[in-house]
Amino acid sequence: MGDLLNLVMDVGPVPMQVGACLVVDAGPGFSLGEARRLIGGRVEAVRRLRQRLMPVPFGCGRPVWVDDPAFDLDNHLQIMKCPAPGDVRALLDLAAQVIARPLRPGRPLWSITLVTGLDGDRAGLIVCFHHVLADGIGGLAVLGSLVDGAPVPSPMPFPEPAPSPRRIAAEAWTARLRALACLPRAAAALGRAVAELGPPAEAARCSLLQPVGPGQRLETVTTRLDDVRRYAHAHGGTVNDALLAAVTGALHTLLAGRGESVPELVVSVPVSIRATTTSDRLGNRIGIMPVRLPAAGPLAQRLERTAAATRRGKAVTSGASTGLVTSLNRILAGAGLLRRLLDRQRLIHTVCTNLRGPREPLTLNGATVTAMIPISLTRGNVSVVFSALSYAGTLTITVTADAGRTPDLPVLLTALHGQLAAMSRGTGRGNYSRQLCDQGCRRSHRRRDRRL
Numbered sequence: 328m329g330d331l332l333n334l335v336m337d338v339g340p341v342p343m344q345v346g347a348c349l350v351v352d353a354g355p356g357f358s359l360g361e362a363r364r365l366i367g368g369r370v371e372a373v374r375r376l377r378q379r380l381m382p383v384p385f386g387c388g389r390p391v392w393v394d395d396p397a398f399d400l401d402n403h404l405q406i407m408k409c410p411a412p413g414d415v416r417a418l419l420d421l422a423a424q425v426i427a428r429p430l431r432p433g434r435p436l437w438s439i440t441l442v443t444g445l446d447g448d449r450a451g452l453i454v455c456f457h458h459v460l461a462d463g464i465g466g467l468a469v470l471g472s473l474v475d476g477a478p479v480p481s482p483m484p485f486p487e488p489a490p491s492p493r494r495i496a497a498e499a500w501t502a503r504l505r506a507l508a509c510l511p512r513a514a515a516a517l518g519r520a521v522a523e524l525g526p527p528a529e530a531a532r533c534s535l536l537q538p539v540g541p542g543q544r545l546e547t548v549t550t551r552l553d554d555v556r557r558y559a560h561a562h563g564g565t566v567n568d569a570l571l572a573a574v575t576g577a578l579h580t581l582l583a584g585r586g587e588s589v590p591e592l593v594v595s596v597p598v599s600i601r602a603t604t605t606s607d608r609l610g611n612r613i614g615i616m617p618v619r620l621p622a623a624g625p626l627a628q629r630l631e632r633t634a635a636a637t638r639r640g641k642a643v644t645s646g647a648s649t650g651l652v653t654s655l656n657r658i659l660a661g662a663g664l665l666r667r668l669l670d671r672q673r674l675i676h677t678v679c680t681n682l683r684g685p686r687e688p689l690t691l692n693g694a695t696v697t698a699m700i701p702i703s704l705t706r707g708n709v710s711v712v713f714s715a716l717s718y719a720g721t722l723t724i725t726v727t728a729d730a731g732r733t734p735d736l737p738v739l740l741t742a743l744h745g746q747l748a749a750m751s752r753g754t755g756r757g758n759y760s761r762q763l764c765d766q767g768c769r770r771s772h773r774r775r776d777r778r779l
Contacts, residue, residue, distance in 0.1 A: 346455040350698040387499040394486030408444040419545040530593040542730035558750035564634030572630040573746035579622035580742035669707030684718040
């Protein structure tokens with residue numbers, strides 16, 4: 328159902344696409360040609376990367392994934408040179424262009440761009456996929472299948488024939504009959520969905536809510552993951568809670584600079600409802616958790632209040648709301664009203680996604696991946712969004728902003744740096760987290776932090 332939601336939501340000038348940018352310490356022995364050959368071979372291990380969405384006859388449900396008999400790697404894998412001066416800033420500008428460019432329907436919905444011309448003997452890898460292909464955890468699984476150490480693909484028949492219209496219709500009506508038999512449970516599920524979304528409450532009016540265009544600006548802020556974790560645990564929260572407190576505090580500073588006072592911000596937090604995933608079981612399984620969070624006041628107090636708010640939200644977030652939201656959005660899309668709604672919504676101020684990446688550095692064709700940068704796009708009237716990814720001890724936060732709506736983006740970045748720096752300073756004061764570590768409680772901390 329989450330896959331269908333992402334198809335329905337793909338309206339407006341910004342496609343429903345996400346991705347990541349990898350920086351590789353290429354060195355003199357690194358061969359782009361060999362890297363291309365290696366990636367091409369590993370694509371065969373992920374069947375979904377060679378599948379396309381096939382529309383079904385009217386009345387037979389949603390599109391189905393089928394093998395693409397015309398699959399051609401050259402349609403998805405390209406090599407580009409990074410514009411001068413070849414630094415990370417130029418790489419991010421290129422990544423924003425690549426990921427904001429709509430993928431061609433009728434083909435497998437992904438692309439990989441190998442980037443040459445970076446300074447310091449480095450190379451880049453821009454991975455882009457439509458959100459219908461996978462959620463964030465699924466995207467990490469795809470990346471994991473492309474780097475060194477991934478399982479060697481076993482031979483599989485390809486392409487398998489697409490199901491016949493008769494079979495599609497039979498399966499659709501069988502599913503409908505099963506749904507009728509489950510109506511009592513469906514009523515209970517509807518109740519859980521309503522509880523998960525909570526009572527409708529308008530987000531405060533502010534300049535964060537402005538219809539966005541296709542121009543996207545990417546900036547990154549990095550910090551030590553351990554510093555954030557210790558500070559979060561000292562105040563009864565997780566890394567995700569600390570991230571949310573930093574984001575809302577930075578947005579408060581941005582709005583104050585614009586002459587606006589918004590003491591509370593509503594943040595949409597995607598919550599995965601599965602423990603793990605693999606590259607052969609992708610798709611989307613997330614719950615929708617809008618959380619009203621404090622934006623003003625001391626960082627420590629805001630973090631504690633944020634942790635309490637997310638605990639309450641997670642207690643009722645099971646993914647049940649996805650079906651309800653999908654049904655409502657399909658009705659609006661059919662009436663031609665969905666884009667209008669997205670451009671005028673007053674339910675959330677921003678989106679903040681947080682993913683746990685590999686703890687140890689990865690390699691690609693023998694070269695070390697020195698950085699993994701997550702990328703989400705702004706859509707509707709949400710002019711600034713945040714995506715975070717931990718990798719090899721570093722937490723990277725990507726701030727994506729509408730280029731025309733956020734000329735004061737440096738103010739936001741400086742404020743976010745300040746929030747994270749305060750957390751780093753707070754870890755060295757002999758505080759409660761240091762005492763817990765001295766008492767041998769690191770293991771319990773790790774268990775608690777799995778709730779990211």
